[in-house]
Amino acid sequence: MPLVRGGRIAADNFTRIEDGAPIPEEGAVLVPAARFLADVEELTRRSAPTGVLWPNDRNVTELAPYLDKLALVALVFPTFKDGRAYSQARLLRERYGYRGEMRATGQVLRDQFSFLLRAGFDSFDVVKATDAEAFEEAARRYSVFFQPTGDGRVTVARERVNRLAGQPRRDRVRA
């Protein structure tokens, strides 16, 4: 399952830790939510980066106090039709100010890339290699955005009003 990060296929430097398994002193780890909350002190004392794998039916408010100690939040799409993690992502970015890596895991297809980027994801566990290779193209699929989200893209409504006011069209922020 290729990982796309920073727009390119990249190596995953996080090791997934199962629930009962010991946590190594060295190296970046990705820990399940319950384990993270139980061992939060031990985990955040380590010098290596810590990530959390957060299920889509658990309120992200619980995670909010620890965000500055996290290097990665991985949110889950059990199937690509289950869109709960889009709300979690926006809340983490836009309400709780999370700035670290945010990863989409589970059934991630190229058809979700533009939605995921707009919701604040910046890395992707992509199911199919062909989709991972098509990331660049799929991410640039749309140039018209109606909703203001935390990604800072200029909305159509704003561009229309600017146009009326005689201001030149700005270059829109692209992923």
Added chain:
Amino acid sequence: MYRYDEFDRTLLAERVHEFRGQVARRLSGELNEEEFRSLRLMNGIYLQLHAYMLRIAIPYGTLSSKQLRQLAYVGRKYDRGYGHFTTRQNIQFHWIKLAQLPDAMADLAEVGLHGMQTSGNCVRNLTTDQWAGVAPDEIEDPRVWAELVRQHVTLHPEFSFLPRKFKIAVGAAGHDRAALRIHDLALRLHKNGAGETGFEVMVGGGLGRTPFLAKTIKPFLPKRDVLSYVEAVLRLYNQYGRRDNIYKARIKILVHDKGAEQFAKEVEAEWQSIKDGALALDPAVVAEIAARFEYPEYETLENEPAALKAARADARFAAWLDNSVSNHKRPGYAIVTLSLKPTGQTPGDATSDQMDKIADIADRYSFGEIRVGHEQNLCLPHVAQRDLPEVWRALDAIGVATPNVNEITDIIACPGLDYCSLANARAIPVAQEISQRFRDRKLSSELGRLHINISGCINACGHHHVGHIGILGVEKNGEEFYQISIGGRADNAAELGALIGPAVPYEQVADVVEDLAEAYLDLRERPDELFIETVKRVGVEPFKERVYATR
């Protein structure tokens, strides 16, 4: 008319390009049917019994003559020369081939039409009063707000994979012609005590297996907050709506389980934290959208011109005038409803030839504008009263002037088992048989306003729960049976119908409707007491007795 601009055109071009790639991936096997399913659904494409079906959005039911001609063209080129108008102000083509769908979508995009979000678990096409902008009883044009919300929910990055579909309607008239209370979310424009205009927000309506009428969770929402409030509702629904059972996944179940009051509180809390952010509406944004709704340059005319009075001498014209023509907010103009319910035909169908002719008539007499109503009829919204006799002749010549609007043969029906893979029973032949039984104009007119709604399965696309007479097809031991209910309505006094008794077999449905009609004529207190009022006054029992006495 709403004027599209380069942003709308760019988006559609990008969408068509994406879909072309998805179809290619499906045809090559890179996408399996399960994966492709959700993607095609979000472009309005269903796999039905015989072929793929393409559903095209007609936002708030407004079409230009150019768009209608293009629909006619698509019907001719890719389908069998006709289309079917639906209860959500959309049009469906039932016989399209998968490999041709991207080309059909590209042809539609040329005139600003698309199938985006007409199916799938996302926010569906926004609907409103088909008389918006011309109705004498509205406080302002609700389409401006419908368009603002429509844009906001188009390819929304957070709400494109909801637990289930989500339908929004906007109304602004004294009389509810948009069936607001049967929507997942409804926005009703009204004035508060201080004379300000805002929205009453209702949530949790919907039909299907567990019908509910929407409950008011915000009596007055300032206009500037409409997007943030909708966002708050959708955010709660996206996170907490049930995903374990498709029949319990609509927002109505969430609202019911939490209780409307608790749900309202949670929405309020979420809304408070976003209402003053980027979604607070800038008046300049609203003004820009409003400015792109163009209104005709009406002439200064008198009501009831002499030519119209004289034309009344023709009894057929007079019957049509009394039935199908409604008051317009401008003196000397009228709103004309085109019945797509000719005797014995499929409700809501129009041929490509009819669509072309209607487009011509609209160009000549209605400023090039056509409306689609949820009753599966069309409207010409701006006809000068002096032109009515000519318009009638032109409409009559193509079979869309049956004077049965709002009468017993103006039946709303889903496609049913003739097309739909979800259906348990046929709907169209039932409608056709009832239409034949009541083809006598005198009887139909005597019965007055009487809405029949037919659904071929529990999903209730024919809105049977809110029919004055509701007919639901079910399957019993491999045979088609029909449950009959009465007393439903979808207007300001919205109510769900009550069952009259055990289901009856296919062959008896039209007989039962005849019994109900006869019972009504006997039971009503005066000729102008409507069927629905008689049911309200006497209850179901006397109707039930009549129907089951001989069965």
